[in-house]
Amino acid sequence: MLYREAGQFRSTYAEDMQIFPIRQDRIALMLLLAVGFVVVPMVATQYWFSALLIPFLIFSLATLGLNILTGYAGQISLGTAAFMAVGAFMAYNAQLRIPGIPILASFAIGGLCAAAVGIVFGLPSLRIKGFYLAVATLACQFLVLWTINRVPWLTNHSASGVIAAQKIEILGYTFDTPASKYLLTLSIVALMALAAKNLMRSETGRAFMAVRDMDVAAEVIGIPMMKTKLLAFAISSFYCGVAGALYAYCYLGTVEPEAFVLDISFRVLFMVIIGGVGSILGSFLGAGFITLVPIFLNLGTTFISDRFDIEISHALVSNMELITFGGLIIFFLIVEPNGLARLWQIAKEKLRLWPFPH
């Protein structure tokens, strides 16, 4: 079906304010959800679930979280992994220490604790911007990991600091297969993405963007700076916290604090940049892209080495991965700061007018 806006007249503001005003977008989303919930579980292998799809979804959620803060509210952060760690370890503690608590409530507690930490480390943003703020959030990264390593209570006195995620049970059903964990993750991520989309098209989202684009003007029209910035940190960290909990429960299973090193923060930041700063869709594109590139590189090099009978070392492959990411990030920062999401949008605009570009 052609992607056309022509002929779809919206006669009321309510229609114009729908989440996806263009019919083709609504259909595409429905199809995508159908594929995600029905088709994928039928065709995917164990490996797909646990090595590809689940991490892709979890990183999409973390990227969405960072995008709310950096893309929408304009506050840079390198603390993503720390907020994820808080989410993971606090969900674990909630599950461990509160008898009979539902697992989803534990995830929410993980997210709320991350939000609280986010607010504390967001306080410097009231005074400083850009590079200096990035350094302040870096402090959060180290402080959180240090705390988890040093406070035995947080890891239930585990000698190595490693925790084992409890089993996931909802209404008597145990999520123990990769497919079931995938479906759980997908449901949570889809709902939270919907909430993010709603939030960003409401007053809160506009306040975030106003603060990002011109903070003096934002204050002058009555947007409270402190509340807005701290809310951005809180919501963003909540998303990262839930992503961290899912990372522990649906992906890793056993978790050490070192699972949340600075590398992860950077990886999520790259996903934001490549996917598209200030775009919900971009968060998914960026996460998908960065999750898939190593796999395609692997396939490609295996193919080449088989075909031409050359030995390609693992070191070379992982270096190529880094070089590819580095190159892409430079490309996007210089050529298309709004990332894949913007490229997609341009393609859609072209398609909308095709075949008559005028």
Next chain:
Amino acid sequence: MSVALHQHPRAHPVGEVLLSVENVSLSFGGVNALTDVSFDVREHEVRAIIGPNGAGKSSMLNVLNGVYHPQKGTIRLRGKSFHDMVSHEAAAMGIARTFQNIALFKGMTVLDNILTGRNLKMRSNFLQQALWWGPARREELVHRHAVEEVIDFLEIQHVRKTPVGRLPYGLQKRVELARALAAEPKILLLDEPMAGMNLEEKQDMCRFILDVNDHYGTTIVLIEHDMGVVMDISDRVVVLDYGRKIGDGTPEEIRGNQAVIDAYLGVTH
């Protein structure tokens, strides 16, 4: 320049003093931007501030809505006095403004920019918004209607979905006025709303300013360099030079004021 002047009789005749500044002094390091300036603004009035470049006009507006904080002086609004204002509190008290260098939110559409102007009227919390539930949804719709009225009033329907960064300068100025109007302010501070516009755009802008004043009774404080415009649309004029007030009165009085003539002719004192 021929523009529609105020309707006669005016729907909202000039009333009591609404806002006044008393002995305000503001300096930046060694630079005295304002020295001991006092004047008042009456309700429903169009009050112009004029003066040569660097006279302190923009600084004065910035003091009025809390962007700058004067070292000395008092600001009185509806009988309450303040040593200085806080931006978002000034907004809550009904002061809206536009800036000399357009201060729109570049990454947002015209519609979203104008909607931000109504943020103080929105009551739903972020959880309701995340769920697009009940009050949040109803509120978006109500405010969308209000914003569309402003859009119609300023004749910018055709660009409502355009990111403001892509608009030409004259239209951006108009969108900034729309954002200020969306707040339904009691007092509107306009910093050179017509600067850099061609004649036609200036006439449009003049008409909009007068219409705002006539229809909504909004009190307007306006900085403008174009003397023709100032003389045409303002009720009273304050003249600043080197941060001091050198004249204050009706356009006719200002025209005949020797100190003002000297300042504009560049006579040194």
